[in-house]
Amino acid sequence: MTAVVEKPRKAARSKVALSEGKRQERRLGWLLCAPAAIVMVAVTAYPILYSFWLSLQRYDLKFPGDREFVWFDNYITVLGNGYWWSAFGVTMLITVISVVFELVLGMGLALIMHRTLIGRGLVRTSALIPYGIVTVVAAFSWRYAWTPGTGYLANLVTPDGAPLTERASALAIIIVAEIWKTTPFMALLLMAGLALVPEDLLKAASMDGASAWQRFVRVMLPVMKPAILVALLFRTLDALRVFDNIYVLTNGANDTRSVSIIAYDNLMKGLNLGIGSTMSVLIFLTVAIIAFIFVKLFGTAAPGAGDEGKR
């Protein structure tokens, strides 16, 4: 992400001849960040390259003798498979719906947390509780709540149904659990954006006769745009990898698998390192493409990086 942003700057500067002192300084800079960079490469690049290497092979732990190099056969298999695309569709559905709801609810929550005067610490802390609960624990309480017999919600909403055993209702429950869980995180990121809006600007707009809604849409949102985009990017990438909620709530039954669940099933239950790694690489590519779209098309940047680029 940062690499993409920094590229034009570096190109512009290299045209200017550097003085001896500057060059020394730059070398020192490289030396100083080298250890961190090497560790980063070791812990991130190696597993990525290794799973790409695995994805080019027929490699099944059940048949250790049949390991062979098959180029892109696994990709053809996965991309031509209905189960994969069903999981992909489910993932996209969960991502889009949950992120939209989280943005709206998170904004509301952020405004409340930002504006509260009395008991500010208490309000902020209690709003963050869902995010503080371990997802698996929360997912189990959702599951029991929606199980007929043990749960209060199942009997309340559908007196004689089992909502977790039907596709549409199970997906709705997964999405609700996701939204409940991560809205506070969204609110936290948006609150950081709200802090960027200068009070004077709002007062000036108010003096000019702008209504509360106009101040929100015309003043606050444009100033907050970088923070909103970063929040959306984080949550979209996070939602794409949804696993724990589904694992606990339905374990992928009734076509509620996400791409992470199907990759886990093929890797861990099927022991198929080839196909499973192919899926992991495809998830990685999807994440990379979405990050690219956000950064290039919407101009998302790390907070602070945007200002520097303009300078």
Next chain:
Amino acid sequence: MALARRIAAAAAATMLLTPLAACGSDDEGGIPTLNLYQFPVQDMQTVIDTCNQAAAGRYEIAYQVLPRAADDQRVQMVRRLAAEDDSMDILGLDVTWTQEFASAHWIRGFTGADRAEIEKGTLAGPLASATYDGKLYAAPNNTNVQLLWYRKDLVPTPPTTWDEMIRASLKLKAEGKPSQVLTMGAQYEGLVVLFNNLVASAGGHVVSDDGKTAVMDEGTVTALRVMRQFATAGVTSASFSNSIEDDVRLAFQNGDGAFQLNWPYVYSALQSDAPQLAPNVTWARYPAIDAGTPSRVTIGGSNLAVSAYSRHPDLAVDAVKCLRNAANQKFLAIKAGQPPSIESVYADPEMTKAYPMKQAILDELKDAAPRPLTPAYQNVSTVVAAQLSPPSAIDPARTAAELKKAIQDAIDSKGVLP
């Protein structure tokens, strides 16, 4: 403040290290510990204590209880084995996993005198499930077959074929009496067992004998036709396509059904949970497809194997022989309801009271049908369950063709698992 933090950090570090230390401390000098990784079995600890006593200090078996769900058991063992974990010695395997573990070289074969001792007196069906490539990789522990349970107050003579059973059920339905045929139809292993029962009874083959090719012959098409007919005739319960073992047992205990196809564990549960219904319920052989050919049913149960990474393989083999010996099998049959894999145990007088249906079980076991014996069974089962669910949507010829392709892909580890 700083001091308090440092103390807290030290305490946390100690807490992190303690379990590691426990793992690292080997049995040097003392009695070697053999870790038995097995699903929860009632009164299993008593059997282990008996064997530990008999070992007289040569080894000490420690029971590491795995989760209840079969998938979770398998995933946990497989992860450890893939990492060559040497702290596992004895593994309790579902009968369908033996070929997979053997093919991956995760379990040791039993050879020579050990093999002869295990094979002696053991029923042929369970033994086949423990064999791979002509070698014995596991010791059959308990076995299992489904029976037909029916209401003798409603049905005077048990049906011998599926057609007869469906007709009898429809007749009861017309008379307004409890009529349902209850069995497992959810998308899971239980549906695959039903399919395998029908295929074997129709003389068909899903996978070739060497486990390398998908066959799906005429018999499998017949089986699919019967399955569809059963699912659409109006004799099943409304929740058939979502039922697992306990749903079926409970529905039958509620008096909804006239017939139940289920494992023998339902018998003891019926005596304690529905005593007013129990005297009206009896059992018969699983229904056949043709009146002339007896049914062949799927073998369940578990095997004991020795991990290839065990540090005490010879002791582990001895421990396996003790854990599954006739006396312990009889104990678990009576206490935990597990049908024994050693034939002579059935003849024991004590079994008659706890196991009145033992003769029916034994008869079915004599020519029982294993599930497809292939290292890729887990994959085959997953795709079969996905293709057959819901059973009412089966189109025999088309489903057979689709299954053949999906199964072949699963065997070749080419397909994507649903």
